[in-house]
Amino acid sequence: MTRRYVLRRLLQVLPTATVILLVGFLLIHLAPGDPVLALAGQSGDAEYYAFMREKFGLDEPLTTQLAIYAGNALRGDLGTSYVQGRPVFDIIAERLPATMLLTGTALVLSTAVGIVVGIVAATSAGRWPDVTVSTTALALYAAPVFLLGQLAILLLALRAGWFPVQGMRDARDPGTGASQLLDVGHHLVLPVLVLASQEVAAVARLCRVGLVDELARDHVRTARAKGVPERVVVTKHALRRALLPVVTVLGGRVGHLVSGAVIVEVVFGWPGIGRLLVTAMQTRDAPIVLGIFLLVAVTVVLANLVTDLLYAWLDPRVRYS
């Protein structure tokens, strides 16, 4: 694809990133009370506050403050949590892998299963496999994540005892190496299932609609008229373009998944940034909350960027123009 397009798209990230930083900055300054609380937490002492005030230039004019804030943020300095006594960045970094494991697995699983389910629904449009699938998808899509989580625990963990109720590892016997991996995997099943099921529904709906539309198009009719087997018609002629809408929402889905992950982590006691976030809210540890917000916002922006580039690569009309 043209280098100009890539460059243009990269440049578009700048205004969005600016808005995000601005929002963060505004919140710090619009919130009731002393801005330093947002950067240093509730329970600091006068000395500490003076230090933070200095560091973030809170006595300087607003524009300088913004520059300092932006500079600090870009360098990874998001403030320090007094509650925990450590830099925010470190705290978040510690918890991040668990959430990435959860979210990443859910993303991959939901995309793969969603597409397959969508294909099944589209190729049997109007008949019973489609009706069953579509109705189930509709119900899953409308259900709040915590309901699904709590039901999963009730039925599959408490009643059936197949899966552990909480946590990422067996607290009594963490094990090492392979057995540890298995243990984590075992704990991972329910949370991922719950998180992915909502997304599966969304992907399946999109895929179905896209595929039904494509299968009704003239060029698919031409393929059939040539005698191409139906299986090939679906996978080669129709699927490619039908999946484009699925690709375009990838960025939005990342945001959705991370939000869902927060709740799933609370329901299942999974030690990721979601739980960190909730704890931080309860202990009024503002810098952590802000830090997580910035992290998630930037992640979504990057996800959107990747999505756009992927879309351009897939659609030859965009590529060759």
Place this chain on the structure above:
Amino acid sequence: MLVRLLASPGGGLGAALTLVLLVVGLAAPLLAPYDPFAVDGPALSRPTGAHPLGTDALGRDLLSGIIWGARTSLLVAGCVAVLVSIVGATVGLLSGYAGGWADDVLMRLTEAFQVLPRFFLALVVIAFFGPGLDRLILVLGLTSWPLLARVVRAEVLALRTREFVEAARVHGASRTRILLREILPNAVPPAIALLGLVVAQVILIEAGLGFLGLGDPNVVSWGALSSEAQQFLRVAWWLSLFPGVAILLAVLGLNLLGDALTDVVTGRR
């Protein structure tokens, strides 16, 4: 048009569920058997005749809680819908009709707002400003309009070059007149269908926040009811099931209605 909407199974069910939500929410004081905050009944009792959906750890009736929760969801949904429509439609209309640099600027703005993760933004706002329905409505309203704006803009762009708009130009109609009388009545209906889907998402977000204990403590919220259930999962399954199902039905109804509306509006074209 209404008839066609109701004739399809999805549309009929969606309309019915949404109607139920509306009625229950509006008539909550009349329908609820007990005061939802009243600590009257036996704690953690199963569904019985006196308390058809059971009670929570403090002995509060769950049925009443759910009925009043409908009112909260309705309130949030309604206010956000109004806010989103006004902002989204205005931005979409101006952006699509004016074109040029105004369109570019507005579109950049729209993209920027679209990317902001709503859930986390709401969390941050609550963290800094404290919980409250008004803040929630404001945050959700100001971040949910981009999709609507894009749809309206796409419609306006398509309509701008359509022959009946050109006919109006030939007759010498002014730009304002064309925008208001030719374009607006045709650009808005597809957006209305979208509103149902947007509002459904808003209810889910509000429930999620309530679940995390970040909702407005002065009102009953379905999410908050579910969060209580978390501790008592082993012993009181009804605390988890009923509020969750209530949310499911409300969101399902709105989604179905939104889908059916979209089909009707685009099918006409």
Place this chain on the structure above:
Amino acid sequence: MSAAALLRIRDLVVHFAGRSGQVCAVDGVDLDVHPGETLGLVGESGSGKTVTVLAALGLLPPSAACTVRGQALLDGRDLLTMAPRQLRAVRGREIGLVFQDPMTSLHPSFRVVDQVAEALLVHNGRLTRRDARDRAVELLETVGVPHPGRRVHDYPHQWSGGMRQRAMIAMAMANRPRLLVADEPTTALDVTIQAQILDVLRAARDDVGAATLFITHDFGIVAELADRVAVMRAGRIVEDAMAQQLFATPQHPHTVALLQAVPRLDRPVPERPPVAARGTPVLAVEDLVTHHRTRRGAVHAVDGVDLAVHAGETVGLVGESGCGKTTLARTVLRLVDPTAGRILFRGEDITTARGRRLRTARRGMSMVFQDPYASLNPRMAVGDILAQPLRVAGRYRSSGGPRRIAELLDLVGLESASATRLPAEFSGGQRQRIGIARALALSPDLLVLDEPVSSLDVSIQAQVVALLDRLQRELGVAYLFIAHDLALVRQLSDRVAVMYLGTVVETGTREQVYERPTHPYTQSLLSAVPVPDPARRRGAARIVLRGDVPDPSDPPTGCRFRTRCWKATSECAVTDPELVVRPGSDHPSACLHADTHVAVPVGRQPDGQREVSEPRRPTTG
């Protein structure tokens, strides 16, 4: 014809479950196609002709809402009850299909050559991909795609409409099928490209010896290609006869009506009342130029046009797509600003008029648009639509308000109760009448009609044209009538102008241009129009132009038409001929070799042009 039929359709019935109940698209159709025969299946839109054939071949989109009953026997085997694997073996190998719109019928994401190769690979398991590709290139060469070997990496959007349709034909004929089915294959193409494609189809059919089922709404094409004709209406076959017989003595009233309604170049047209072409013309356009800017540079949509329309007369403007006629119409009405030149309305220069002056001028002219479905605001009642021009001009009350609306409706033959209804409740022809009524609301002096009947069926076309004629006589309005259908323009016009790539190449009275055309483009246009008379088919040699219309953003130097012209000489590349009266002619023509004689060179041209060995005069009378 005693050989058994290759394709026998018996008692075919197709139902669709629509929003308002069941719709019966095909209501018991019997059809036979014999080996080596060409059957033309004709009908208006909605008659069920396409659905019949697609249903018989199992190509309707799979849907629970559609039911097909009956038999479709190919050599005795029923296609409707065949196992999917066998059906697939038949399609593409024994039956080849060409569809209407080559842009949407080719897959946009695959290379053209690969798509043609796929037709071969699907039925020949032992063919390698390389061999299939080579064979595909050969096939493309046979159908007249220039230098296909160099275009192996092209995607469909990089080819013109004519080339894409050639590729479709190559795909259909790749496995030398016994039956060729073509569904409106030239409807989406310009008339000169259509002539090329019909030739290609004919050659392919003759080469393979296939039976052909040709679906179309155009009687001219049917007369040219078909041995037998079947006419469909409302899902039934109303007449089925040999072509000669059908055209000479049609039996069914529907066939009779259709044949009468079709505008034809070979029949005389009714006389038109004489027009006083003196005094100030209602509209005069002097050296008008309109360019638009695109990424690739300026497109010369209108590049120096002179035109005049006098009170009460009709000037017909003809040309194919891309010639600039629509842009000209929009420039005249100031919907688009001209780049250079002058527009004079009732003697007043409105080229740069603004505000009040423009509004006042606009009250005297108005437009009727092509698409009856897009030209009326779907959410406005008909009465309000008609009132709009009156209200905008502030004349609603002074002209009588609702009474005026009723008057307008009556003028176009609609009842006054229509005023409260929405456009969706009216048919295409009725909506076009509403559009005409709206255009006449302020009693304009000039009406610009941009392809006003192209989207309508032939029988409705005739009614609307008759209406336009009557209105002109009653109200004395001048018309600028723009269309690509030459026979239609001939019916309504007093004077005619022919456009090509932004300029007028020939102009004159109707009789002058149609009887004695001197510009080669006009001559080829006229000869390309298929005439609904099978008797003419054998004798008439047609001029088939080379290649495609050049890119308007980069027109050829000198005479624009020279790249496709058989008379072109080196002088033509240097001088741009002016539109003046040339020696040997009685009306202006923009050609250095303007001549009523047509001498097409002997011998085969490389791009599918036919061999013709006699100079001939194109006659239309």
